[in-house]
Amino acid sequence: MLKAVIVDDEAAARILIKSLLANYRPNVQIIGEASTVKQGIKLLAALRPDLIFLDIKMPDGTGFDLLNQLEHKNKAKVIFTTAYDEFALKAFQFQAIDYLLKPIDPYQLERAIDKIQDLHDSQFYGERIEQLLEAIQRKEVNKLAVSTGEGWVFLKLDEISHLSSSGGYTTFFSTQGGKHMVARTIKDYEALLPKEQFFRVHQSHIVNLQCVKKVLKEDGAIILMEDETKIPLSRRKKEAFIAQMTNQSL
Numbered sequence: 001m002l003k004a005v006i007v008d009d010e011a012a013a014r015i016l017i018k019s020l021l022a023n024y025r026p027n028v029q030i031i032g033e034a035s036t037v038k039q040g041i042k043l044l045a046a047l048r049p050d051l052i053f054l055d056i057k058m059p060d061g062t063g064f065d066l067l068n069q070l071e072h073k074n075k076a077k078v079i080f081t082t083a084y085d086e087f088a089l090k091a092f093q094f095q096a097i098d099y100l101l102k103p104i105d106p107y108q109l110e111r112a113i114d115k116i117q118d119l120h121d122s123q124f125y126g127e128r129i130e131q132l133l134e135a136i137q138r139k140e141v142n143k144l145a146v147s148t149g150e151g152w153v154f155l156k157l158d159e160i161s162h163l164s165s166s167g168g169y170t171t172f173f174s175t176q177g178g179k180h181m182v183a184r185t186i187k188d189y190e191a192l193l194p195k196e197q198f199f200r201v202h203q204s205h206i207v208n209l210q211c212v213k214k215v216l217k218e219d220g221a222i223i224l225m226e227d228e229t230k231i232p233l234s235r236r237k238k239e240a241f242i243a244q245m246t247n248q249s250l
Contacts, residue, residue, distance in 0.1 A: 142157050
């Protein structure tokens with residue numbers, strides 16, 4: 001049984017979460033509710049739940065303010081509940097932290113709880129929360145959390161040289177010489193990585209534009225990276241790629 005607390009200023013949202021849990025996830029027990037950041041801090045310190053359903057915007061602050069003041073924030077798992085906020089959603093995606101868009105969909109709620117129950121890497125989860133809070137505070141996302149066979153790795157965007165895919169796996173190549181394989185498709189990362197810095201030059205390759213050294217006229221077109229790696233440039237992507245590189249160098 002998961003013991004959970006809801007911190008949300010909307011009474012209707014709290015009622016909906018409780019109703020959905022009763023119908024779809026009776027193994028999650030709501031042991032407390034709060035409608036403000038101040039109330040939430042007191043409640044969470046007293047109850048120490050396994051799970052927090054946490055709204056982002058509240059009258060006296062944000063869910064991020066609440067987490068920053070919790071001494072045990074690395075121990076409780078968090079599912080954020082929020083209206084659309086482009087930057088916050090991007091930050092969640094970069095750190096692989098679960099969130100639910102309002103109005104909450106029952107399927108998405110079940111999926112988020114399943115992921116929380118399957119979570120065994122408490123240490124890495126705490127680090128991902130810390131990275132999320134840092135990004136929110138800076139209003140800038142500059143690290144990507146990726147789950148590898150060895151655990152979670154936090155990659156600075158500027159230190160990602162390029163990505164290559166094979167089947168359903170993607171390998172990140174670092175400017176420092178390391179590489180990390182992840183069980184996600186390159187299409188997932190194409191949608192996530194900032195387009196002003198990363199460009200999908202081929203069906204199986206994404207490059208960091210800052211790490212491109214040359215474009216060679218061999219086999220149609222080949223991109224030479226700073227680390228001397230050669231990457232094929234798709235014929236249909238060539239014009240757009242050259243244009244973006246040219247714009248960045250002006």
